[in-house]
Amino acid sequence: MIDFLVIGGGIGGTSAAARLAPLGKTVLLEREPALGYHASGRSAALFEANYGLASTVALSEASADFHHNAHGGFLSPRGLMLVGKKGEESEFHAACDHLNMQQIALDQAFDMVPILDPETVGFAGHHGEAFDIDTDLQIQTFAKITRSHGGEVLTGQTVTAIERLDTGWRVTANDTDYEAKTLFNAAGAWVDEIARMAGIAPLGFTPMRRSMARIPAPGGHDISGWPMMLGIKEDWYAKPDAGKLLVSPAEEHPQEPHDAWADDMVLAEGLARYEEHVTEEVTRLESSWAGLRTFSPDRNLVLGPAVDDTAFFWVSGQGGYGFQTAPAASQLIADIVAGHKSDLDDVTLAALNPKRFA
Structure with a gap:
């Protein structure tokens, strides 16, 4: 036995x-x-x-x-940047408090991620102790x-x-x-x-769908050193991956257990939220997928x-x-x-x- x-x-x-x-x-x-x-x-x-x-x-x-x-470690440096639009000061500071994150100067944020849009982005926070697994x-x-x-x-x-x-x-x-x-x-x-x-x-338990898109590196930039970016409402995030950029609408939609796939409309809405913060329009998806994150x-x-x-x-x-x-x-x-x-x-x-x- x-x-x-x-x-x-x-x-x-x-x-x-x-x-x-x-x-x-x-x-x-x-x-x-x-x-x-x-x-x-x-x-x-x-x-x-x-x-x-x-x-x-x-x-x-x-x-x-x-x-x-x-076993030699499983992590490599990435960093996490919190991005807020102008007029979202209270929401930004609340999100910083939740994540124990420090606000950084916008010039520093634009240096780290040069596609951030200075016309819309009003706040940024950064935590260096975030890592790729x-x-x-x-x-x-x-x-x-x-x-x-x-x-x-x-x-x-x-x-x-x-x-x-x-x-x-x-x-x-x-x-x-x-x-x-x-x-x-x-x-x-x-x-x-x-x-x-x-x-x-x-x-x-409730399985929740989370969709993801892989897009080409925006503007042809070398994005390998960029941090993961997170919207202050946690309604989008973007993360470099093998020379490409992963963008997610960060949705939590209840599902029955199954081999999940991305919802095209939800993905489009999430990409639009991401685009509100950057200067580079998303013109092409290389692939998309979804997973089920299961909560008690x-x-x-x-x-x-x-x-x-x-x-x-x-x-x-x-x-x-x-x-x-x-x-x-x-x-x-x-x-x-x-x-x-x-x-x-x-x-x-x-x-x-x-x-x-x-």
């Missing part, structure tokens, strides 16, 4: 499996042909520790050392760790049945039965569906054993913060399993505990 069976091969599942593998026989099942296929493969891939709810910030701060140093390297590193401890990472595995046994669980995938003492639900947008299959009460009802992550069955663990509700929180979130899962005291504070632990939905 397997000790730990993880369903889901995104960053939540792969990081949890890597932490569990030293504690017992671990198997990870991923439905798609590759790890990180859905939300994890469509991430903005930014580590900004000040971004998110208090519990998310605590997890991100606790993950920082891993991101910077473990090598997301594929991180997922593959976690998978490698799992395998190095004798665990298995299996792709192309569609779970069709979950049965509770006296000794644990029987999970059927691709006509193969896996018996495990403890089940870990890291199925992203499908976490409530997996819970129902296991006879566990769903918690009411209170938008905190859900990490730990289910109230109705302690042999069923939630590793769920990352809501777009999966990569930046994964090192600490997975460590918390392993600490609970091993009976170790977590380094996280009690307020954070309570905010993450599935018991809050009891």
